[in-house]
Amino acid sequence: MDKSNVIEFISKQKTAFIGSVNEDGFPVIRAMLAPRKIDNNDIYFTTNTSSNKIKQFTENDKSCLYFYKRGLFKYQGVCITGKMEVCLDQNTKNEIWRTGDKIYYKQGVTDPDYCVLKFTCISAEYYCDLKKETVSF
Amino acid sequence: MDKSNVIEFISKQKTAFIGSVNEDGFPVIRAMLAPRKIDNNDIYFTTNTSSNKIKQFTENDKSCLYFYKRGLFKYQGVCITGKMEVCLDQNTKNEIWRTGDKIYYKQGVTDPDYCVLKFTCISAEYYCDLKKETVSF
Numbered sequence: 001m002d003k004s005n006v007i008e009f010i011s012k013q014k015t016a017f018i019g020s021v022n023e024d025g026f027p028v029i030r031a032m033l034a035p036r037k038i039d040n041n042d043i044y045f046t047t048n049t050s051s052n053k054i055k056q057f058t059e060n061d062k063s064c065l066y067f068y069k070r071g072l073f074k075y076q077g078v079c080i081t082g083k084m085e086v087c088l089d090q091n092t093k094n095e096i097w098r099t100g101d102k103i104y105y106k107q108g109v110t111d112p113d114y115c116v117l118k119f120t121c122i123s124a125e126y127y128c129d130l131k132k133e134t135v136s137f
Numbered sequence: 138m139d140k141s142n143v144i145e146f147i148s149k150q151k152t153a154f155i156g157s158v159n160e161d162g163f164p165v166i167r168a169m170l171a172p173r174k175i176d177n178n179d180i181y182f183t184t185n186t187s188s189n190k191i192k193q194f195t196e197n198d199k200s201c202l203y204f205y206k207r208g209l210f211k212y213q214g215v216c217i218t219g220k221m222e223v224c225l226d227q228n229t230k231n232e233i234w235r236t237g238d239k240i241y242y243k244q245g246v247t248d249p250d251y252c253v254l255k256f257t258c259i260s261a262e263y264y265c266d267l268k269k270e271t272v273s274f
Contacts, residue, residue, distance in 0.1 A: 017203065019156055019164030026218045027156030027164040029203035030264070066154065066166035081163045104267075127167075130241075 001126045001133050006078055007038055009126075010067040016045070018117075019064040020056040020084070028056065029066075036096050036116075041082075041137050044096050045117040048104075049088070054115065057084045065119060080124040080137075087116040138263045138270050143215055144175055146263075147204040153182070154203040155254075157193040157221070165193065166203075173233050178219075178258045178274050181233050185241075186225070186252040194221045194254070202256060217261040217274075224253040 010016075016032045030053060037044040043065065047054065057063065063084035068077035087093070090109075096116045097109040105111035121137040147153075153169045167190060174181040180202065184191065194200065200221035205214035224230070227246075233253045234246040242248035258274040 015205075015207065017154060017166055019166045021158060021162065021164050022218075024199075025158065025197075026199045027158050027166075027201045028218065029154055029156045029164075029166055029201055029216050031203070031205050031212070031214050060162075062161075062163045064164045064166055066168070068152075068168050070152065075168070077168050079166050081159070081165065 001135050003135060003137055006080070006124050006126060006135050009069075009076065009078060010035070010043075010065075010080075011038060013067040013069060015067075017066040018045070018053065018084075018119075019066065020053055021060050021062055022056055023059065028053070036098070041121045043119040043121065045119070046096060046101065047115060047117055049113045049115040053117075054086055057086050057117070061085065063119060075127070075129055077127040078124050078135075079127075080119075080121050082119050082121045082137075085118040085120070087118050092116050092118070138272050140261075140272060140274055143217070143261050143263060143272050146206075146213065146215060147172070147180075147202075147217075148175060150204040150206060152204075155182075155190065155221075155256075156201040156203065157190055158197050158199055159193055160196065165190070173235070173253075180217075180256040180258065182254040182256070183233060183238065184252060184254055186250050190254075191223055191252065194223050198222065200256060212264070212266055214264040215261050215272075216264075217256075217258050219256050219258045219274075222255040222257070224255050229253050229255070 061083045105114040124135040198220045242251040261272040263270045
């Protein structure tokens, strides 16, 4: 597995799991919709500005993403560690916005509760059944 | 949702996601088989003594578990924060062992690579679609 194989694998999964570290030092996991955009080492998600994870990432940008596929005979998973940036600037918000997002953000692309999470990959561990490989980014 | 509803929900899921914090302070997520036993606030898993997460939990016991169910119309997820204890004592290992485990641990219940993870719940966040509830343990 190399970086491009990892990107290809995660592009096919419908759910992403995001890890953060809360103010008491505990890890926290949440499920997210699949990434909106993957651009080299940067992976973009949309989320609510008011959510707890935005507070956590503003205080501590250390993060990870997990993607997996449980096949009939094979389990594949990848955990990528990296830094998470909360993007509140209108340019990034415009770029990531899709028309259907209005269901969640009534005020549209300028809705103050709409924001973008930008995850920058550092390294990954790829698991296939009981084997593990490290992948550099 | 109360504690018993959360326990009932997680008992039905086939995959558990475990969060730890690594030596550089980054969160790490891994998938695990469903818990082997749930006893009040304690949730037990089996794993390899040699695995990276054992090293991480020995140095930092702050942890979380995530379980989810993506239905046709409804998404449910629960993140429980708590402490993870690595159990290497033979009594706990005997109690949690099942015959089929010999596939993974050739030396059986005394295999030095077989160990038990005991997670003690502190509190949980239950997510159902866009709503969130806090559950005490």
